Amino acid sequence: MSKITVIGSFVMDNVAKMKKYPEAGETVLGYSLGLFPGGKGANQCVAAARLGGDVQMVGMLGKDGNGDVFRKIMKDEGIKQDNVFSCDVPTAIAQIQINDEGQNRICVIPCANYEFGFEHLDKVDEVIKDTELLILQLEMRLDVTQEVIRRAHKYGVKILLNPAPAVELESEILGMVDYLTPNETELAILTGMPTETDEEVIAAANKLISYGTKTVIATLGSRGALIATEAQVQIVSGYKVKAIDTVAAGDSFNGALAVALTEGKSLEEAVKFANAMGALTVQKEGAIPSLHNRKQVEEFIAKNNK
Numbered sequence: 001m002s003k004i005t006v007i008g009s010f011v012m013d014n015v016a017k018m019k020k021y022p023e024a025g026e027t028v029l030g031y032s033l034g035l036f037p038g039g040k041g042a043n044q045c046v047a048a049a050r051l052g053g054d055v056q057m058v059g060m061l062g063k064d065g066n067g068d069v070f071r072k073i074m075k076d077e078g079i080k081q082d083n084v085f086s087c088d089v090p091t092a093i094a095q096i097q098i099n100d101e102g103q104n105r106i107c108v109i110p111c112a113n114y115e116f117g118f119e120h121l122d123k124v125d126e127v128i129k130d131t132e133l134l135i136l137q138l139e140m141r142l143d144v145t146q147e148v149i150r151r152a153h154k155y156g157v158k159i160l161l162n163p164a165p166a167v168e169l170e171s172e173i174l175g176m177v178d179y180l181t182p183n184e185t186e187l188a189i190l191t192g193m194p195t196e197t198d199e200e201v202i203a204a205a206n207k208l209i210s211y212g213t214k215t216v217i218a219t220l221g222s223r224g225a226l227i228a229t230e231a232q233v234q235i236v237s238g239y240k241v242k243a244i245d246t247v248a249a250g251d252s253f254n255g256a257l258a259v260a261l262t263e264g265k266s267l268e269e270a271v272k273f274a275n276a277m278g279a280l281t282v283q284k285e286g287a288i289p290s291l292h293n294r295k296q297v298e299e300f301i302a303k304n305n306k
């Protein structure tokens with residue numbers, strides 16, 4: 001058994017850097033192209049592992065070179081991969097554009113991730129039952145992910161859902177989630193409400209709480225994160241840093257949050273820790289290569305909280 005189980009995606013990221021994004025029909029010249037291992041599931045899992053979490057991965061890889069890259073990463077990071085399956089469809093790929101502000105635009109082609117079906121879910125039923133905290137995103141098949149949520153809820157396993165890429169979800173499903181971690185855009189999609197001001201974010205988060213979601217943690221970029229429960233609403237300030245590449249910032253936040261929560265930290269302490277991990281991630285290129293370790297995060301917190 002692992003304290004934390006991630007059921008999620010692997011994606012090989014093709015990253016192009018450019019001064020500004022092209023408009024529709026426009027061509028721009030970029031200045032670099034890189035290939036980095038990523039995928040929201042893999043990023044969150046590796047983030048948790050680098051922070052000392054007891055974590056295992058469940059998912060699907062192609063029987064190809066990209067799949068081998070991820071298998072090696074999991075081996076090197078000490079992540080259990082007994083329930084990472086292989087298929088004849090290629091490992092997923094993404095096209096990512098990054099502009100000079102470090103912002104990103106991402107298009108993922110799911111490939112092997114969408115080959116993870118109900119038959120694989122049945123094989124990992126015991127894994128779900130035995131874990132303390134399950135981390136999910138929305139890069140796998142939605143029908144399968146919804147079934148994971150129903151099962152985990154029935155088994156009394158805590159669920160952390162990072163609703164990305166966001167789609168509208170039934171309130172019944174949202175009501176089964178213990179920790180829901182949208183960014184402002186995702187929060188707007190989930191609720192159909194505006195999320196441009198703090199007041200709007202609070203109103204939208206409260207709508208999710210009214211569905212039964214236990215805790216909403218809305219990430220607000222460098223402003224930090226908002227925690228909403230039935231009992232409280234609180235904004236935990238973030239860190240002002242120069243972002244060069246924001247890919248995987250949300251994922252590293254989620255991995256760190258999971259580790260802190262399973263260590264018994266309070267919600268506020270867990271979000272502070274996750275904010276620091278996110279702030280470090282945006283200062284380095286790539287998804288998995290940008291994930292820092294425990295010592296680096298603790299040193300950053302000590303230096304910036306003086």
Ligand code: RIB
Nearest residue numbers: 011038039040094248287
């Ligand atoms: O959240 C960032 C990740 O989203 C990238 O690594 C990319 O693969 C997409 O899944």
